[in-house]
Amino acid sequence: MLRSHTCGELRIEHVNQQVTLCGWVQKVRDKGGMIWIDLRDRYGVTQLIFEEGVSAAAVIEKSRTLGREFVVKATGKVVERVAKNDKMPTGNIEIRISELEVLNPAKLPPFLIEDETDGGDDLRMKYRYLDLRRNTVRKNLELRHRMMQQTRTYMDSQQFIEVETPVLIKSTPEGARDFVVPSRMNPGEFYALPQSPQTFKQLLMVSGFDRYYQIVKCFRDEDLRADRQPEFTQIDCEMSFITQEDILNMFEGLVRHLFRQVKGIELTDFPRMTYADAMKYYGNDKPDTRFDMRFVELNEVAKGKDFAIFNDAELIVGICAKGCAEYTRKQLDELTEFVKRPQLGAKGLVYVKYNADGTLKSSVDKFYSEADLKQWAERLQAQPGDLLLILSGEANKTRKALSELRLELGERLGYRDKSKFSTLWVVDFPLLEWDEDAQRWFAMHHPFTSPKPEDIHLLESDPGKVRANAYDMVINGVEVGGGSIRIFNRELQALMFKQLGFTDEEARKQFGFLMEAFEYGAPPHGGIAFGFDRLCSLFGGADSIRDFIAFPKNNSGRDVMIDTPSTISDAQLEELNVRVHLSKK
Amino acid sequence: MLRSHTCGELRIEHVNQQVTLCGWVQKVRDKGGMIWIDLRDRYGVTQLIFEEGVSAAAVIEKSRTLGREFVVKATGKVVERVAKNDKMPTGNIEIRISELEVLNPAKLPPFLIEDETDGGDDLRMKYRYLDLRRNTVRKNLELRHRMMQQTRTYMDSQQFIEVETPVLIKSTPEGARDFVVPSRMNPGEFYALPQSPQTFKQLLMVSGFDRYYQIVKCFRDEDLRADRQPEFTQIDCEMSFITQEDILNMFEGLVRHLFRQVKGIELTDFPRMTYADAMKYYGNDKPDTRFDMRFVELNEVAKGKDFAIFNDAELIVGICAKGCAEYTRKQLDELTEFVKRPQLGAKGLVYVKYNADGTLKSSVDKFYSEADLKQWAERLQAQPGDLLLILSGEANKTRKALSELRLELGERLGYRDKSKFSTLWVVDFPLLEWDEDAQRWFAMHHPFTSPKPEDIHLLESDPGKVRANAYDMVINGVEVGGGSIRIFNRELQALMFKQLGFTDEEARKQFGFLMEAFEYGAPPHGGIAFGFDRLCSLFGGADSIRDFIAFPKNNSGRDVMIDTPSTISDAQLEELNVRVHLSKK
Incomplete structure (x- = not known):
């Protein structure tokens, strides 16, 4: 090796040893006849020191030619530092350099190689090899x-x-678009890269x-x-x-x-939730469970007054934002604008402030008495000081909008701490989902997912009701994994393809090998x-x-x-x- | 789990335990009211037993429906075997089955799922998932x-x-042919898969x-x-x-x-050999060193007589086959035919038998005295009982043919035992090789390989003489790995591309990012x-x-x-x- 040690390993017990380090020049300070250089490699940073009158003149001279990111090899003696640096693992020592070799000079990098860099995304992508140098x-x-x-x-x-x-496999029309690879040896034919x-x-x-x-x-x-x-x-x-x-x-x-x-981190809970409950309580099949703020449906208590918007709605559903009763007009307007964005498309947002003094004030006071509002607050398990936020309309769309609002509030209230982790299994997904554009059923996971045995009888009569033996792992609202128990029976697999609109011919052409394999002794299996x-x-x-x-x-x-x-x-x-x-x- | 144990783990100490196994039916024997089934999984094979009058009639009946490769789940009690089988880790026990479930039946496989199968290559490729079941x-x-x-x-x-x-990278004209991937988002452009x-x-x-x-x-x-x-x-x-x-x-x-x-296996030696020596002593840059049989050049001692073939040859080179003096006419003819095959193209093969009685007999007795032959034998360190085999002609071609002959003899003499391993580093490869068809130099390893510092001065004047800091690892005559110290300096890399016939523009277009990277502080590096x-x-x-x-x-x-x-x-x-x-x- 060109070095005797890395830039991360020297400590006080190495004092007086002769060592050779290699690395990149992180920083040079030249002051009062002394030159300090921070030398960096993957393992850490070590301070080199050159002193006029002590180090050889040639070495001093060479040290003054060094710029940021030069690659050098430096030999010298480990000495104890006068001014120790507790923040660096090597901060108790420095190396008094006697030999210095420039292994490769460096042009000035287009951005700072520091934890906080001045380089924009595009520049850092172009010089990725320099960006990768940053800690x-x-x-x-x-x-x-x-x-x-x-x-x-x-x-x-x-x-x-x-x-x-294999990476060179077969293109299949189901799922996302494939990347394809023309085959030279088989003219006119293509491999596909696996999804x-x-x-x-x-x-x-x-x-x-x-x-x-x-x-x-x-x-x-x-x-x-x-x-x-x-x-x-x-x-x-x-x-x-x-x-x-x-x-x-x-x-x-x-x-x-x-x-x-x-x-x-030792994880404690690892709860499970059905897809149906995830949608009902969080409006989302990957709920962020770092915080609660569950949905509460209010159809029973909010309908039947003069408020046409609620009366006409398929679903009225709310959440309780703890301690937010004092939100200002401006803050409430921001939240209203948030749910009215085109991608969410809510018509408006109803709020109820459950004031600290126990009174209730809402954006629909015209239609509801304080007793009515109190009833909502009870359903939402609100306390004085809390804010209720309520959306209404078509059920799926309303749930989706409220889910986004819940996440936005979680963000504003600091509930979404990136150093906290909340894990969850979501289970019992629907097997199929209807695609209005294509006018056919699609597999929610993929066509190899097994329906729950007790739901198989619905596969032809009521496909949308069939639940799958499928599961997703969700952490902090992110779907990190998903899988299913698979079909391992040829007939069931064939029926599944039929429900997905495959002709027998298409199913055979694309997945015949798999269905044939099921006839030669396939075990029950599943994965993720x-x-x-x-x-x-x-x-x-x-x-x-x-x-x-x-x-x-x-x-x-x-x-x-x-x-x-x-x-x-x-x-x-x-x-x-x-x-x-x-x-x- | 559907099973309590695997088919490989039950032993005598499990006797009397109630267990459930899952697996594939390997074999069924039905004899005198007893049925034995070998049940197989990845972990091993366990014998199941069904006995008329002891097992329930329904279970017996079901066991008789099983065929090879059926997937079953079987529950029963572990019992000690009367006739133990020392060859099976589970051979001391069997399972007396009380419950049997067919998880999936199987059609008769197109070939035997046994260590020795009757399936041809094509059939086993088509049903690879069945071939993979074989131990x-x-x-x-x-x-x-x-x-x-x-x-x-x-x-x-x-x-x-x-x-x-990344897998989606850039196509480069140097090296082998690339697989390419059209980019939908960048019309008319392609990724390449990495070589x-x-x-x-x-x-x-x-x-x-x-x-x-x-x-x-x-x-x-x-x-x-x-x-x-x-x-x-x-x-x-x-x-x-x-x-x-x-x-x-x-x-x-x-x-x-x-x-x-x-x-x-604890490897002992790990010798190193220069490319020049490998070619000289084995005619091959990946010599099989499980056996010696080194080349010995005979130009000095075999020229100057009346044998024109040797006199005209650039190289006369031989090997000594230990104990083969008694090879028959037929065996010698076979070896001669071997080297005369078109891919080797030797004109003929000269042999010298060093008989057990100390006499020498050769195919060129007309031209050489016994004293001449004795001199060859000495050079080849032959003993009575050995056979010398000698080729001549253009040096490279002759070495190649003799290398093949050496390997063939090694095979015949049982020197190439697949359970023995001989490792070797071949070092000091030439940097470049001349391609007669393309009329240009090609990199023997690749264009990023560093020339030896002491040879750099020859790079422009005599490129063929430049040795590289390149190395191959050879085991049993197989090149298992190769690598080099890399160029890490922009100018040297540019010179290298120039020697390979790249214009500046081509070099910049293909490898500009790498050459630019070398300007921002590239360390000396190498790999394999x-x-x-x-x-x-x-x-x-x-x-x-x-x-x-x-x-x-x-x-x-x-x-x-x-x-x-x-x-x-x-x-x-x-x-x-x-x-x-x-x-x-």
């Missing part, structure tokens, strides 16, 4: 590394086998692998947002001879293990997949997954650092038997 | 799993960080990650052979602030660790990549990598199980702005 970004990737290692430790301890499934290893992991169960996992790249050609990337990583798992309960326990175990090992990027960003206390991915793409799917995608040569295209044909749009 | 194939994947886990254990212990690099994460791991070094590794899928669109797949897995590694010596030691350590942990599939097959004692990959593709790049590649819809193509255009060929 904050590097620590995110170190966290990701630990998450991977600890995931594998747990899965190994539970006898899961890691199996790599998940779903069918392969099921085949591994048919093969008797019993417990499979993989931390695996998956791909979706969808329009991008801050928390979506064209390529993303899943913790992908499958088990045989299990019930839903076994899977919930196994993967509750994984998440408990990760919190314990990576964050030193965790969105690993999202799980890491959650553990890291961040909203975006981007800073937990070494080389992310921007919202146009571009890597601006390496400048891809890019054009390729005509010769290459010809060999692949494709031509570019820009559509008229 | 032999499953054990290969279990070996692969252990190799992955132990690789990570070692890399973690050496402070390497696992970082995922290796080379540039990204170098950028991670520029970022200061210091030690990186990844077990990662890579892709090459090349024509396929038994040991090549379009997608393959690498152990990919890079380190900063190191010399070549540090890398050799670090990864010698990895391979020692794997042999110790996975195979219980291991072919993980090949390493696994070597550890498993197999020649082909295919049975160490869960879902391999055939020689046409097809997965015949899922039937991919396949055509995609016009709508999908249009959205991607490409059209299929079959070339006239």
Whole structure:
């Protein structure tokens, strides 16, 4: 090694040792004949010192040529610092340098390599390799590394086998858009990149692998947002001879293990909630349960007066904001504007202030007596000092708007602390959802999800009523994982495809291999997949997954650092038997 | 869980326990009112027993409906076997079944699910999920799993960080053919799948990650052979602030660790050999060193007689086959035919039998005296009883043919025992090789490989003489890994591209981001990549990598199980702005 130690390991007990460090120049101070240099590597920062009259003149001279981010090799003696720095692990010592070599000079970086940088998003994406030098970004990737290692430790301890499934697979019309890859050896034909290893992991169960996992790249050609990337990583798992309960326990175990090992947090509760209750009490299938503020339906007590808006509404539903009775007109207006935004589309927001003195004041005093309001307050378990916020209208839309309002209030009230974690299983999802545009049923999870045995008889008569053996894991309102018990019977799988509008021919062409496999002895099985990027960003206390991915793409799917995608040569295209044909749009 | 135990865990101490097992019916024997069933899962096989008059009639009846590969759940009491089977870990017990449930029936599999199967390659590829049920194939994947886990254990212990690099990257003309992916969001542009994460791991070094590794899928669109797949897995590694010596030691350590942990083998020697010596002594840059049989050049002693073939030859070179003096005419003819095959193209093979009685007999007795032959024998350190085999002609071609002959003899003589392992580092590769067709230099490893500092001055004047800081790890004649110290200086990298025939513009367009990165403080760095599939097959004692990959593709790049590649819809193509255009060929 070019170095004897890293920049993070020297301590007071190393004093008087001759050492060699390599690293990047973080900072240079040159004052009164003394030069101090902070030398940085992945492991830490160590202070180098050069003193006129003590260090050789040539070394002093060379030290004065150094700029930020120069790569150097420096040899010298560890000495105790006069002015110690308690904030640095190496703060008790410094190195009195006798030899200095510039391994590589550096141009001035386009932004500061500091925890707080002056670089904008675009610049930092273009020079990602410099952004990755910053402690904050590097620590995110170190966290990701630990998450991977600890995931594998747990899965190994539970006898899961890691199996790599193929990346060049088959395009299927169900689900999101596929990325495709033209095959040179099979002219006119294409591979697709996997959106998940779903069918392969099921085949591994048919093969008797019993417990499979993989931390695996998956791909979706969808329009991008801050928390979506064209390529993303899943913790992908499958088990045989299990019930839903076994899977919930196994993967509750994984998440408990990760919190314990990576964050030193011992999770207490891991409650379960049906999809129906999640929608009823939070208007959301991934409720943020760091705070309560449950929905209370008020149809029974709020209808029948002269307030037409409520009388005409399918649903009247409210939440109680603790201690917010003193919200100002301006604050209430902000909340009203919030729910009236086009994406939520509420017509208005009714409030009731339960004042500290026990009186009640509302935006609908014209229609309701104080006794009426009191009744609402009781239903909402409000105390003097609280604020009731009530929405009404078409049920689904109203729940959605109130859910957003609840989250907004949670944010304003500081309930959504990123260092607190609240976990939840949401279970009993509907198997199918109706798509009004396509005029057909779609699988809410995917077509391989098993209906609950007791609901199978409804599959043809009342598909919307069928519940699935499907489950999502939700942490702090983020869906971090989801899975299901799978169909393992050919006839049921065929019926499922029929309900999804596949012809027999289409089902056979796309998934014939899987249905055939079910005829050769398929065990009962089920599994789950965790969105690993999202799980890491959650553990890291961040909203975006981007800073937990070494080389992310921007919202146009571009890597601006390496400048891809890019054009390729005509010769290459010809060999692949494709031509570019820009559509008229 | 549907089961209380696996099929591999019950022992004599479980006798009298009530247990439930799940698994596949391996075998049914029905004889004299007794029915025995071997029930199989990943963990082992357990014998179930049903006895007329003892077991309930309904259970007996159901047991008689079972066929091979039925999936069942069986409950009963563990009893001691009368006739114990020492070959099975569960052979001391059997389960007297009281309840039996068929979880899924099975059609008769198209081939036997046994260690020795009757299924041909094509059939086993089509029903890969059934082939994977066979012990032999499953054990290969279990070996692969252990190799992955132990690789990570070692890399973690050496402070390497696992970082995922992107799969959707940029197509580059250097190297093998890329698989490409049309970008919907960037019409007319394409991503490429990585042939290796080379540039990204170098950028991670520029970022200061210091030690990186990844077990990662890579892709090459090349024509396929038994040991090549379009997608393959690498152990990919890079380190900063190191010399070549540090890398050799670090990864010698990895391979020692794997042999110790996975195979219980303590490697002794780990010799190093220059490329020049490997070519001189073995005619091969990946010599199989399980046996010696080194080349000995005979120009000095074999020229100058009346044998024109030798006199005209650039090189006369021989090997000594120990104890083969008694080879028959037929055996010698076979060896002669072997070297005369078109792919080797030797004109003939000269032999010298050093008989047990000390006399010498050769195919060139007409031209050489026994004293001449004795001199050859001495050079080749032959003993009475040995056979000398000698080729001559153009040096490179002759070495290649003799190398193949050496391997063939090694095979015939049983020197190539798959349970013995001989490791080797080959070092000091040439930096460049001349391509006669393209009339230009190509990088022997890749364009980022550093020339040896002492040879840099030859880079423009005599490029073929420049040696690289490059190294391959060879085990049993298989190149399992290779790497190099990298260029980390912009000017040297630019010069390298120039020598490879890139214009400035081309170099900037393809690799500008890397050259620019070198200007912002790039540390000295180097790395290595291991072919993980090949390493696994070597550890498993197999020649082909295919049975160490869960879902391999055939020689046409097809997965015949899922039937991919396949055509995609016009709508999908249009959205991607490409059209299929079959070339006239």
